[in-house]
Amino acid sequence: MNSIVSLKWLLARLYESDIVIVDCRFQLGKPESGREAYEASHIPGAVYLDLEKDLSAPIEEHGGRHPLPDIAQLTGTLSRVGISNETRVVAYDDQGGAMASRLWWLLKYLGHEEVYVLDEGFTAWQQASFPVNADQKVLIPAKFLATVQHNMLVEMDEVRENIGTGRVTLIDSRDGARYRGEVEPLDKAAGHIPGAINHLWSEGRGDDGKWKNADEQAARFEGLDKDRETIVYCGSGVTATPNVRALQEAGFSNVRLYAGSWSDWISYEGNPIAVGAEEAPEGK
Structure with a gap:
């Protein structure tokens, strides 16, 4: 099954209640730049998840520069931003899809099927004159239960x-x-x-x-x-x-x-x- 959705696909479903849009922008070496970019402008309704704070565990002797996050902690984070097992998740970034794909993989790893990466990314969304804003979404927690693959x-x-x-x-x-x-x-x-x-x-x-x-x-x-x-x-x-x-x-x-x-x-x-x-x- 294709895991990519187009800009127009998301535009047509922007306000559907079972979709959670996740902004995953992040630049290595500039750890605050992704959140700053999100706070300045993002796809309406998007929530922000940080590669190093949310989608990785702290660095230790082994495990690499971006160790996998603790499953219970990640499950809690997903629940906090409104992602349940029934939610359709669309992730985007401005790094060619690499950061969004990290979230895609993590959700698949936790047994979540309905997760997609937005083709082209945020800059292309802006250049298409699709809507953006700086509003912070009111988070309504959901219940996400992991089935680790x-x-x-x-x-x-x-x-x-x-x-x-x-x-x-x-x-x-x-x-x-x-x-x-x-x-x-x-x-x-x-x-x-x-x-x-x-x-x-x-x-x-x-x-x-x-x-x-x-x-x-x-x-x-x-x-x-x-x-x-x-x-x-x-x-x-x-x-x-x-x-x-x-x-x-x-x-x-x-x-x-x-x-x-x-x-x-x-x-x-x-x-x-x-x-x-x-x-x-x-x-x-």
């Missing part, structure tokens, strides 16, 4: 156990230069997990800024085995989530997120690091 997640030790076995396809969603170990602006070590191939998450969008359709996503991953377990990671588990979406829409049946990602992997002394490019494993 543990099969969507993979931990570091399982990734390590699969290295060199040929049992899984490991996809690194970061920029090619970071994947190859040529540069590393955020983490203390450069390179990638051995055996990983590189598919930059943002290549899931076309030149027009819209997400590619299912056939176009399938073309990105042509040659990979759709039935083999596919593990996706990035720097901290955020920009990997658009690739999880894209792979599922392309027909891959077993896609899991390594949420700690590269920043978690290198927090364990002795984990192997590879540099340069690697060949994609052959599909069926």
Whole structure:
């Protein structure tokens, strides 16, 4: 099922009572800028959830730069902003869909089906002359009950156990230069997990800024085995989530997120690091 909705789709349903719109704008290195942008102007009725305060746990020794939030705490946050198990959720950002996709993945992980990412994002919404305001929505709490989908997640030790076995396809969603170990602006070590191939998450969008359709996503991953377990990671588990979406829409049946990602992997002394490019494993 397609997880993307268009600007016009949301405009037509803007005031439907079972929809909660979530503003997920966030800039790495400028942690307050997303909330400030939301308070200045947002899609009418939208609530704001912060990547680091709401959609991540505090940083510890392991778990990466954006550890998954505590489930009970996240469930409470979702309930507080009016998201129930029956709510249709539409998430947007201005970062190409990466932050909105983090919320999409978290809700799917908690067993919530009706969650979508808004195509193109907030700037495109504004440029289309669709309504915006700075009003703060009066929050009416709802009751959200999580049914955790543990099969969507993979931990570091399982990734390590699969290295060199040929049992899984490991996809690194970061920029090619970071994947190859040529540069590393955020983490203390450069390179990638051995055996990983590189598919930059943002290549899931076309030149027009819209997400590619299912056939176009399938073309990105042509040659990979759709039935083999596919593990996706990035720097901290955020920009990997658009690739999880894209792979599922392309027909891959077993896609899991390594949420700690590269920043978690290198927090364990002795984990192997590879540099340069690697060949994609052959599909069926």
